[in-house]
Amino acid sequence: MTLKLSDLTLLLPDYPQPDPRGRFGRFGGRYVPETLIPALDELEEAYRNAKQDPSFLNELDRLLREFVGRPSPLYLAQRLTDYAGGAKIYLKREDFNYTGAHKINNCLAQGLLAVRMGKKRIVAETGAGQHGVASATAAALLGLDCVVYMGAEDIRRQELNVFRMKLLGAEVREVTSGTKTLKDATNEAIRDWVTNVRDTFYILGSVVGPHPYPAMVRDFQSIIGEETKVQLEALEGRQAPDAIVACVGGGSNAIGIFAPYAYLPADQRPRLIGTEAAGEGVHTGKHAASVAGGRVGVLHGSLMYLLNDDEGQIVPPHSISAGLDYPGIGPEHCFYSETGLAEYVPVTDAQALEALSLLTRLEGILPALESAHAIYYAVELARELGPDGIIVVNLSGRGDKDVSEVMRLLDLEKKLDSDKSVAQPQDQHVGDARKIEVNA
Amino acid sequence: MSAPTAPTTPKVRGPARIHAAFAEAQAQGRAAFIPFMTAGYPTAAEFPAVADALLERADLLEVGIPYSDPLGDGPTIQRASEQALDGGTSTRRTLQLVADLRVRHDKPIVIMTYVNPIYAVGPREFMRLAQEAGVDGLILPDLPPDQDIEIAALAEEYGLAVTFLIAPTSTPARVRLVAEACTGFLYAVSVTGVTGTREGAALGEVPAMLALARQFAHVPIAVGFGVKDAATASQVAQQADGVVVGSAFINAVRDGQDVGALAAEIAEGCKKQ
Ligand SMILES: Cc1ncc(COP(=O)(O)O)c(C=O)c1O
Numbered sequence: 001m002t003l004k005l006s007d008l009t010l011l012l013p014d015y016p017q018p019d020p021r022g023r024f025g026r027f028g029g030r031y032v033p034e035t036l037i038p039a040l041d042e043l044e045e046a047y048r049n050a051k052q053d054p055s056f057l058n059e060l061d062r063l064l065r066e067f068v069g070r071p072s073p074l075y076l077a078q079r080l081t082d083y084a085g086g087a088k089i090y091l092k093r094e095d096f097n098y099t100g101a102h103k104i105n106n107c108l109a110q111g112l113l114a115v116r117m118g119k120k121r122i123v124a125e126t127g128a129g130q131h132g133v134a135s136a137t138a139a140a141l142l143g144l145d146c147v148v149y150m151g152a153e154d155i156r157r158q159e160l161n162v163f164r165m166k167l168l169g170a171e172v173r174e175v176t177s178g179t180k181t182l183k184d185a186t187n188e189a190i191r192d193w194v195t196n197v198r199d200t201f202y203i204l205g206s207v208v209g210p211h212p213y214p215a216m217v218r219d220f221q222s223i224i225g226e227e228t229k230v231q232l233e234a235l236e237g238r239q240a241p242d243a244i245v246a247c248v249g250g251g252s253n254a255i256g257i258f259a260p261y262a263y264l265p266a267d268q269r270p271r272l273i274g275t276e277a278a279g280e281g282v283h284t285g286k287h288a289a290s291v292a293g294g295r296v297g298v299l300h301g302s303l304m305y306l307l308n309d310d311e312g313q314i315v316p317p318h319s320i321s322a323g324l325d326y327p328g329i330g331p332e333h334c335f336y337s338e339t340g341l342a343e344y345v346p347v348t349d350a351q352a353l354e355a356l357s358l359l360t361r362l363e364g365i366l367p368a369l370e371s372a373h374a375i376y377y378a379v380e381l382a383r384e385l386g387p388d389g390i391i392v393v394n395l396s397g398r399g400d401k402d403v404s405e406v407m408r409l410l411d412l413e414k415k416l417d418s419d420k421s422v423a424q425p426q427d428q429h430v431g432d433a434r435k436i437e438v439n440a
Numbered sequence: 441m442s443a444p445t446a447p448t449t450p451k452v453r454g455p456a457r458i459h460a461a462f463a464e465a466q467a468q469g470r471a472a473f474i475p476f477m478t479a480g481y482p483t484a485a486e487f488p489a490v491a492d493a494l495l496e497r498a499d500l501l502e503v504g505i506p507y508s509d510p511l512g513d514g515p516t517i518q519r520a521s522e523q524a525l526d527g528g529t530s531t532r533r534t535l536q537l538v539a540d541l542r543v544r545h546d547k548p549i550v551i552m553t554y555v556n557p558i559y560a561v562g563p564r565e566f567m568r569l570a571q572e573a574g575v576d577g578l579i580l581p582d583l584p585p586d587q588d589i590e591i592a593a594l595a596e597e598y599g600l601a602v603t604f605l606i607a608p609t610s611t612p613a614r615v616r617l618v619a620e621a622c623t624g625f626l627y628a629v630s631v632t633g634v635t636g637t638r639e640g641a642a643l644g645e646v647p648a649m650l651a652l653a654r655q656f657a658h659v660p661i662a663v664g665f666g667v668k669d670a671a672t673a674s675q676v677a678q679q680a681d682g683v684v685v686g687s688a689f690i691n692a693v694r695d696g697q698d699v700g701a702l703a704a705e706i707a708e709g710c711k712k713q
Contacts, residue, residue, distance in 0.1 A: 033512045038614065184509075297559055309530075312557030314556075
């Protein structure tokens with residue numbers, strides 16, 4: 001079967017659906033207050049209808065092309081490939097999307113659904129601010145009221161995005177409960193939704209939460225992988241690379257590029273590798289690696305791998321990147337992990353910082369700190385696979401939002417004065433951080 | 441099921457004790473008064489005295505397991521949970537605090553908990569510990585009954601009642617499913633929203649919800665969320681079998697008010713007119 005790029009966004013592919021109780025294997029479900037169950041039923045029904053309605057699909061297709069700028073390029077990172085000295089590394093450039101990350105794919109689709117369902121008000125949670133900005137953008141475009149919940153700690157880390165949301169007309173509500181980050185912002189968005197459920201649509205930003213969100217957000221993000229198939233076919237004569245690497249917070253950019261490949265027969269399936277945020281190292285306890293360092297539990301309506309203690313209290317996650325600073329991982333990823341359809345590996349703060357510097361210096365591409373986690377592992381993997389291999393990295397977003405935080409972390413001024421090599425992270429406490437140096 | 445060394449071995453416990461408490465209140469012309477308190481609040485040391493004061497007036501006592509991410513709760517119970525957790529009261533300690541109350545009290549005590557603590561301890565182990573502590577039932581605010589049918593079965597095996605919730609948004613089909621799953625009492629949430637004493641919380645949706653619930657429920661029906669004083673309690677008591685009051689008591693503890701006096705006032709409001 002040959003796919004034409006121009007046809008892609010017109011169809012939302014039919015990947016395997018979770019079971020009638022909203023489970024991928026044993027993961028997922030709807031662990032929410034009963035108040036929300038009718039709203040989730042209503043959403044499921046509206047989505048099922050929209051998926052089959054050409055007017056919805058055409059409108060989404062138009063917005064993805066003309067507003068977001070899809071398709072996003074598949075770019076051969078030649079200098080990074082040369083540097084790694086192994087497999088070819090392609091970057092799927094979701095950083096090209098308007099608003100700077102993959103999040104907009106999902107927000108416009110859910111925004112259109114909100115309009116279709118007659119909801120006038122949307123709420124959203126945000127960590128890095130990318131989903132908040134994308135939601136605020138969709139709201140502005142579609143004429144909806146928008147409230148974004150954001151942890152106080154993230155407001156500090158992502159000042160620029162806070163201002164962008166306000167410019168877009170959204171109300172940003174600071175969340176000061178718990179760890180003051182993404183998980184608490186999500187709690188607060190759900191509380192708002194429970195309270196205003198009759199006239200409010202909740203735009204969830206990742207493949208987490210109660211059914212049908214994980215499957216629906218996956219479908220809306222799968223454009224990433226479907227485009228990749230067609231683009232790689234044109235460039236390399238094959239739809240599947242040897243491996244795909246993507247960072248995992250809740251897991252939406254990763255599932256977007258994995259899902260189109262995950263259900264292929266084993267001999268056609270590339271290795272699918274999700275990089276989790278290992279923070280200061282999984283062994284230190286200061287990390288956000290739910291597969292490597294968590295256990296099965298329930299948060300935000302879904303059964304998943306989760307950082308929680310032996311009495312069920314959620315353990316605060318830690319990551320240098322606000323977008324990965326989440327204690328769980330979406331149920332379909334848990335299912336992939338348990339069944340071996342995909343692998344999940346930890347990448348530390350220090351390694352991500354190194355990779356951010358590396359990609360910026362070598363390719364002139366400043367990645368989001370989140371995406372830098374995937375870049376780091378791709379360089380490792382390229383060596384392992386050797387020159388015949390092909391890797392696609394999902395470059396989920398651009399790093400403009402991170403500049404001030406990275407500057408603080410790298411202490412750039414000092415480094416720029418003292419040497420011309422890639423700036424090294426100050427923190428050298430991560431023993432397994434491999435030194436990356438650019439041989440100019 | 442044998443607990444030879446238990447300090448009290450009441451004749452009835454679990455669902456039977458809960459139903460008896462509702463029946464007794466009804467016989468006395470009252471809706472059952474069900475105060476809620478977060479375990480370990482304000483501190484683990486002070487909690488027993490607060491619980492004693494509530495139990496003095498209560499028909500049933502609802503004790504909440506402090507939880508890090510209580511997404512069905514408003515700011516009042518969130519903060520109480522955080523404070524209790526900071527003080528070292530988590531899941532097992534909560535059950536211990538109930539066991540201590542059981543030494544002095546024969547009234548039904550139900551545990552309100554999010555589902556994750558049950559999973560983390562292990563459902564069977566959790567039920568065993570709860571039974572051992574003298575807990576009579578569980579209220580499960582984030583577990584729609586069709587999400588995990590094993591929990592209810594396990595609870596039954598350990599002699600514990602289960603209570604699930606309905607809301608103003610519930611369809612007749614959902615009300616039926618939830619009502620039929622309850623073995624203790626059915627909990628009707630008065631408004632769309634989270635717990636807390638909202639200003640001007642309207643109880644306008646309660647009559648219709650109760651009318652629907654009465655068609656299916658074979659257990660008593662209690663109403664909670666937004667009941668904050670004797671007046672709102674009285675409004676609810678004319679319609680429901682039980683009245684749950686939570687955040688108002690936490691606020692009272694926080695502000696150093698006389699919890700026993702407030703309990704007496706609200707218990708008075710629970711009289712049928
Ligand atoms: C650029 C970028 N990548 C990745 C993520 C993580 O989310 P997910 O795992 O859902 O893709 C975020 C979240 O904010 C993000 O902004």
